[in-house]
Amino acid sequence: MRKIISGNEAIAIGAYRANASFASGYPGTPSSEILEYTKTFEDIKVQWASNEKSAFEQALGSSIAGRRSFVTMKHVGLNVAADSLMSSSYTGVNAGFVVVVADDPGMHSSQNEQDTRLFAKFAQVPILEPSDAKEAMGFMQYAFSLSEEYDTPVILRSTTRVSHTQELVYFDMHKLGGTEDKLLAKNISKYVLVPKNALLRHKKLLERNTKLQKLTNETPLNRIEQGSLNVGIITSGVSYLYAKELLPEANFLKIGLSWPFPIDLAKEFTKNLEKVIVIEELEPYIEEQLKIAGINNVEGKKFFPQDGEFNLDIVEEGLVKASVLEKRHKKYFEVPKNLPERPPVLCPGCPHRPIFDILHSLKVYVTGDIGCYTLGAAPPLSSIHTTVCMGASISMGYGIAKASQNHKIVSVIGDSTFLHTGIQPLIDAYVNNVAYTVIILDNSITAMTGGQPDAVSGFNIKNEPAPKVDLENLVRSIGIKRVFKVDQYNYKKTKEIIEQEINTKELSVIIATRPCVLAPIKIKETPYFVIADKCIDCKRCLRIGCPAIGYKESKAYIIEDLCTGCALCAEVCPTLAIVKGESNE
């Protein structure tokens, strides 16, 4: 078959060909589409979990049951599943178990740019780093055998450019032979990590490392490519492609299995080379391995940045700095300075917008969370004051409310994020009598990552009807008395309840129930328009930050194509100049 596929699709196909039969994960850019593709294979049981830890352990369980299994997440998701990773490195696996983690150098849609290779070293599990979709497919397929042969979880590390880049790949959909399901493993000394067993497992792990050390120096995944220049380049992932494009005549040591690092191979490679350059995105992981091993004719971060995403221009600049490439005199145009930026914004009709407009007007301190609603921090709404990581809104709101009792504190969190890691801090707040207001922005979908269902959606990843959690019952079952449901499109009522609750000296939870305008159904009602004669140029409607509202010649106007008819602008307009229907001008 000849097809243009993305790295994420390739990973799903690799798993299918390796006879994987179980997959779980939590959505997170740039990893989300892996399971979206996996769900098209009927032989794989696939599901979204509430968080990465749950997903990880589901897949580990399935491996112990004898089925090849994998779990997907973004880089920061592995922090949530770190507990499971560190200990499953001790238990090992039964059937092959692969942890797919997608890093986001350059933070296209993330809160940090941590490097998962360091996690592999920390947990002492092998990590594979494909450079493109074709390798992603092959590496994923191989990862399951590697996992079984060495009795270890295996990390497959992608990055945004590998996951979201598409290329032409020739492949077939034949499954590998000879990988029959195993029996459920019953082995207390292996799978029950009480200290007595864990001490022995730790020794096993160290023995495994010795074997892996041998493998990493011999595997074709780590390969030397001879070149004609007296320059060596050691690189992995997408950086390999940039280097290959810029300096194809160099000698290359291409790393595909990066932990354990192939030290003997690197010694062999660097031995007769005058100059060796390490090109790696983010942390100087390879460079440190080399220097620790006493290989001193190498330099990396001296020439290349340790932050952000690489591209051809950055790698070229580094190679020029390292004096192995001459600056090419390319002619290109300068972009005019001071062009207005176009940052992402909440969609027209987004049900989060009324909430942030209200919070802005009430001048409260708001702890935020991870999701589309993080955009509530951007001007003109500017009404989120902290966003750190998944679930941190409620716990940080707790801390701030306890520490500064004179301030009005509100925490905002989406339904998916609440179910991910928001429930436990809410329990803490209840049992410790902390008085503040939690708003659950229940749009019934994981919107930011493209509309994946969660536990309140009522359908599953395959779009089949599924049981759903009732958030109000869940919150009330904790014991919290002040629980309210609001429809944000009813602006006045919503504002009234929020105002009432922030002035109450008790913990309260407000569940805002309007669904997302994009998923699962795209909502577009009759648009609104501005009666120009009634517009007094007060700019109140502009302060809701709706992309469907423009401003020309001292009047606001509405872009009909974009307007979804949510009516928030009409609600806030002091002169009732905004009305439903199509403008007749």
Added chain:
Amino acid sequence: MNKGIIFCGVGGDGIITASNICALALMRASFDVKKSEVHGMSQRGGSVNAFLVFGKKVYSFLPAKGSLNYMFASEKLEALRNVDYLNPDSKLLVNDRIVPIVGANIDEVQIEENLKSYSLDLKLVNFNDVAKQHNMQKAVNTIMLGYFSKIIEIDKKYFIRAISDNLSPKLIDINIEAFEIGFNLQ
């Protein structure tokens, strides 16, 4: 020699789909193709771009500045924002419209003047108006692709096949019709 295209526009306006169809058409035309794009936050009405590199054998997904031959821009400000990927020989097709930015003033005249100041081979057409005339507002980018296929000199049969293979059955006919409208536009 490889060639490259930048697709740029505003999140949600169909740039990624247009680039997908174009990539498929180039594959049908027997090129090696690599395409790079970014999902997530940038889809929410922010600036979006996708790079497509095609030729006999392509290594890097991300092109160097000044290296691209063509631009397909669904909006003028976004076209201007990405001119650093172009060079004096590049050809541009830009939809002659401005999408407002929340809280910012955009000087449309200035932007257009800037865009023209590079003396590039620039085609500025309001495809939204063309679409409106034919009552095809939902297929603006496909109309634009019809016109663009002539600029990149790729036979339209490859695009027609890409549309037929890539879109859901109920959208195929209307998109082929839209493509033809763009192709026949003078």
